[in-house]
Amino acid sequence: MSTEQSLDGDAAIVTGASSGIGEATAHALAEDGADVALAARREERLESIAADLEDAYGVETLVVPTNVRDEDAVDALVEETVDAFGGLNLLVNNVGVVAGEGVDDLATDDYRTMMEVNVDGYFFATRAALPHLRESSGTLVFIGSFAGQYPRPFNPVYAASKWWVRGFAKSVSADVGEDDVAVTTINPAEVRSEFASESGESFEERFERGEASEPTEIAEAVRFAAKQDPSMVSELDLYRRDKLTFF
Numbered sequence: 001m002s003t004e005q006s007l008d009g010d011a012a013i014v015t016g017a018s019s020g021i022g023e024a025t026a027h028a029l030a031e032d033g034a035d036v037a038l039a040a041r042r043e044e045r046l047e048s049i050a051a052d053l054e055d056a057y058g059v060e061t062l063v064v065p066t067n068v069r070d071e072d073a074v075d076a077l078v079e080e081t082v083d084a085f086g087g088l089n090l091l092v093n094n095v096g097v098v099a100g101e102g103v104d105d106l107a108t109d110d111y112r113t114m115m116e117v118n119v120d121g122y123f124f125a126t127r128a129a130l131p132h133l134r135e136s137s138g139t140l141v142f143i144g145s146f147a148g149q150y151p152r153p154f155n156p157v158y159a160a161s162k163w164w165v166r167g168f169a170k171s172v173s174a175d176v177g178e179d180d181v182a183v184t185t186i187n188p189a190e191v192r193s194e195f196a197s198e199s200g201e202s203f204e205e206r207f208e209r210g211e212a213s214e215p216t217e218i219a220e221a222v223r224f225a226a227k228q229d230p231s232m233v234s235e236l237d238l239y240r241r242d243k244l245t246f247f
Contacts, residue, residue, distance in 0.1 A: 005229040008033030011085035012226075013077065015068055015125060016095030018045040021143060021188075024219035025092055030057040032223060034090065037081040039066040060085065068095050068121030078128040088132035090226050093122045093165075094143045098158045111157055118161035126172060130181070137180040139226045142169045143218070146189040146239060166235075173234065182232035184225040188218050189239040 012029050016022035018040035026036045030053040038046045043065040050061035062084045064077045082088055097117045100110035122142065133140055147155075148162025166185055173183035217238060225233040 004227040006033065007090075007223075007226060010034040010089035010226075011037070011081060011087055012090040012092065013037045013039060013081050013088065013125070013129065014092045014094060015039045015066070015121070017049065018042040021215045021218045022092070022094045023049055024215035025094065025222045026053060027056075028216070028219040028223040029090070029092075029226070030059045030061075032227070033057070033059060035060040035062075035085050037062040037064055037077065037084070039064050039068075039077050040095070041065060041067055068124060069116040071120075071124045074121070074124040075128050078125070078132065082132055087136050088129055089136045089138040090141070091125060091129040091133065091138075092141045092143070092222055093125055095121055096143065096145075098155060100157070101155055102153075103156055106157060114157055114161050118158070119164050122165055122168065126168075130172075130176065133181050134176065134179045139182040139184065139232070140169075140172065140176075141222050141225055142166075142183075142185045143222075144169070144185045144187040144235075146187055146237075146243065149187060149237075170234075182225070182228065184222075184233045185235045186218060186221050186225065187235065187237045189243045 007029060012034045014022050014026050014036060017026050017038040022040065026038055026049060030036050036053060036059065038050055038061060040046055043063065046063045046065065050063050053059055053061050062081060064080055066073050066077045068074055078088065095117060097114060099113050100106040126140065142165050144165045145162040147159040148166045152159035169183055169185045176183065221236050221238055225236065
């Protein structure tokens with residue numbers, strides 16, 4: 001039987017930390033005592049969240065404005081975190097984007113944006129973090145998606161990027177398991193956040209409270225996965241209750 005480990009004093013990186021799942025995850029980890037590096041592009045928003053975490057939980061924070069499409073910036077994010085906190089115990093690959101719709105009329109720029117953020121960004125962060133996670137017997141969490149498990153005819157490229165995330169996570173897990181690194185993929189359906197659907201309408205605007213998952217629910221799943229020891233959560237699905245009815 002697995003027992004939950006404490007996160008007190010652990011060092012965590014959360015990408016896409018300026019809102020939604022990322023912001024909620026930063027709060028959940030800090031509440032358990034983890035020091036948190038916040039990565040996203042909106043520096044002012046990150047600074048505000050960092051101040052809230054320090055005031056509420058007395059933890060250390062680090063704000064690192066980061067475009068995950070830039071591998072040098074991602075390498076710097078990990079290096080700055082390790083320097084500031086003395087190591088790294090947890091990476092939460094959360095940042096993601098959706099753009100365009102079907103293949104026929106998908107602009108090349110939209111295609112590249114989704115692939116560079118959803119695929120390259122996860123790869124760059126994972127590559128940079130793994131040596132440190134091996135040292136700490138840490139945890140690597142990928143935020144996947146319902147779209148990475150079932151066909152998504154109205155945006156195949158976004159779906160493909162999330163299928164890639166799941167396949168990459170499983171294969172990384174097979175590679176680092178003997179090094180005592182835990183790898184978890186969390187697959188939400190719609191989450192009430194700033195994340196936009198293909199129409200450009202955010203899920204926060206589209207759904208009333210109670211109609212879809214809240215960012216705090218996904219954050220609790222991340223915290224649960226991070227605290228498992230010696231076992232790990234390989235994959236965890238969080239869907240609104242009627243999701244499979246509509247599938």
